[in-house]
Amino acid sequence: MTEVIHLADESRFVINLDGAQAVLAYELYDDSCNTYVPPELRGKGLAEKLVRHGLQWAKAADYKIEASCWYVEKFLTKA
Secondary structure (H helix, E strand, C coil): CCCCEEEHHHCEEEEEECCEEEEEEEECCCCEEEEECCHHHCCCCHHHHHHHHHHHHHHHCCCCCCCCCHHHHHHHHHC
């Protein structure tokens, strides 16, 4: 099972797998976030796992959420 790690001091969530790292980076004041999954880890659902984990954290903290990319936006429009 892949573990999502919250590195709050770096404003990011990460998944480390097979020597590579998938990342959801966010900025609290800028209303932006970015996801990146290395090519060798794509197709494993890691971006979705990162986004769902990040959105759950933001909602629990009662943050206003605005997507800055199409990938995160699609999760917000499903709600």
